[in-house]
Amino acid sequence: MTELLSLSNIRAGYGESVVLQDLSLVVREGEMVCLIGANGSGKTTTTRVLTGLLKPWGGQVAFAGTPIDNIAANHRVELGVSLAPEGRQVFPNLTVNENLLLGSYSRRARPQRKRTLAEVYELFPILASRRTQKAGLMSGGEQQMLAIGRALMARPKLLVLDEPSLGLAPKIVLDVYRAIVRTAEQGVSILFVEQNVRAALSIAHRGYVLANGRIAFAGSAAELRNSKLVQEAFLAPRRTNQGPAPVKVSPISTQREGGFG
């Protein structure tokens, strides 16, 4: 598999505070990779660096084999990088439909707008029924679906999701994850940032653990699940209830095996 996105030795921060010390990670074509870490470990900063919203102090960002450090954030969308940002950040006073149309503002996506729109509405039927509603008036889960749908409207090669399950009810998390898996099956590479480690590892192929601005551990989903680091740092509180590893496979991953679409 060829490398789609690679971050090498990224150093970044805000003002005088360093957030990312020395971060390197890779997402290959067709992969679903999760980035996990505690609050403040630099997950969101990573997404901001790779989408170009934040200029790193050092290191290199490459996409599809070419360095993109000097490409502005809005032009990276044209290359095929799309982010559903932390906290959803939908345009609250615009309707659902308008939010989605904005998703395909890029030249890359505009010609296929109609088809993509139909696909997104098919992926998230609830959005279709809320088409003319103002985005700001929707529930958190619906807004998250809208944010993902909006990112998909750009027809990305790489979809980056920042905390897609944050603050959502378990049932909604399930819906959102189902959509993510379906998207991955259509050939879109996915990098997603999660605090909900259990859920994330249930669908990801590989994962990185971020701590103090560095990658503390990297490996396949199974390796991460079984690693001491992950168990202690992220899975520990519940382990006592559920007994020792292997962690129970959640229903989401069964659905993935069952195949969608």
Add this chain to the structure above:
Amino acid sequence: MSLLPQFLIDSILLGGLYTLMAIGFALAFGVTRIINFAHGEFIMLGAYAAFWLFTGWGLDPLAVMPAVIVLGFACGWLLFKAFIERVLTAPNINQILLTFAIGLVIQHIAVILWSGNSRSTTPEYALKALTIGDAFIPYGRLIGCGVAVLLVAMLIAWLKWAEDGRAVRAVAQNSDAATLMGINVKGIYALSFALSSALGVATGVVVSFIITVTPFMGFPMLVKAVAIVIVAGMGSIVGMVVGAFVLAFAETGFAYYVAEGSGWAEGVAFVLITAILIIRPYGLFGDAEA
């Protein structure tokens, strides 16, 4: 004879004009978050353009309006690129003082070039009026209001349906998220500022045959536009329309029903600003975040 019909007609005609004035001003403010204290000077420049084209070549203000609008757009774009863009991330104080200074410079260039004398543009329709019963409708104001409403409607339609119009609204709400859509935020800033300037000169063309044209006409109009935006809060076009009509009705009401009211009417904008700041600092239609 009752004053009421005349009062209503005057208020409505004035409200239409104020809507154009306020929306033009608010467009740049709402998108770039930089208050353009030079907006009044664009109105003044538009009025002078209409005046000179009328007296020099006998061209009708309405006929030259499209050309003047294009020119205003270009000037606004240049102004943004040359100056405003440099203070986008600067503290408020730099932004406020810069646009304030630019306004002063434009105003005094006008004083030097054209002197402080009052002038007026007098196409035929500016001198005639329509009478319905007791009421008296000056054609100039009627046409001015009509043009204003048309321009505002065009702007709203553009914001609603055009690709870049939608992008303008997106940037106004969340510029980071707009960047993620592939929108060139700085480009949209420049576009909004230029469009705002274009609407400013259009306002000037319209008022050129309604009120007298002087280099100092911009400042009171700026205060009025500010009052309307304060009433409306940012980002609400409906609020802006309401605010414009509130101001128009209040001013006209003063002029009709209060002794020496037309002089006091000039202060209505001030009272409105004060009142709103006391009651609801973020406008009747805005919210704290806007």
Add this chain to the structure above:
Amino acid sequence: MRPELFLRWAGFVLAIAVLAVPFIGSPSLADLTFRTCTLAIIAISWNMMAGAGLISLGHSGFWGVGSYVAILCANHFGIPFLPSLVFGMLGGAVIGAGLALITGRLRGIYFAVATLAMSEGLRVIAVMLPDLTGGAQGAYLNSALFPGALAVNIAASFGAVVTACLSWYIGRTRYHYAFRAMRANERASQMLGIHPMLYRVSIVIVSGAMASYAGAVSVWYGGYLDPGVAFNLHITLMAQIAPILGGIYTLTGPILGTLAAAGLGEVTRQWLGHVEGVSLLVFGVTLAICVLYLPKGIQGGVDRLFRSVAKAPPADDSTPTRTTR
């Protein structure tokens, strides 16, 4: 000599000179000194408000109120020169208190807009109450009460020195830190145990009273007042331009800036004074240039010079506009 010591001596000498000019200077020098002193007063006054994060676009409002109160006192109540100045200051203080209370927590743009509206509103009131103010035609000050040019000049010089001292004093007390904290973030300063509203009202009152004093002295100097003179936008512009030119948020900045602006004004007047509007054009251009290219003003340039002499490592003023936020 150490910079602070040098500054203190320079300030002392300047103060003595300013106080001496009315007695020994030629009439034209006295005139220039008078105008420079009133400019210094409003510049320091403006800078004090800016230092607390309050951007005023309405200093002409304070000035005008001071002028009108003074002329009212003289013409309607026969109050002589000095007490009328006190009343003028009181007028500015009242307007300042009103402004601060009405604007509540408003900051930045909204506060600036409110000040702009205030000065426009006051102008309308002045036009519309001709019985009291002489209306648009204006009014002449009761010449019987005129205390002589010397007294008026001394009042202006004295006012400028006192204002500068007051601003120096505030800069040395804990108020200074309170205002800096407010400028940075009013809500955060609240958590530091600073009561922003109290500080805010007091700074606007003091600043307003200062600007009104300058206005009151000026009306005695000129002897004539109409709304256009009293609430001239020119005053607001000058109140801003001197601190910006000299170096905003500092003590010496407004004074340096006042001298520079006065010099610039004189040069413009001599060369291009016959062209209507040209002096404001020059000042407008200067303000724009300062904001764009010299955000720390002359003071910032001088500081850099001192530092480079002292071989200090280059300080962090590469992006001055952002760090002052």
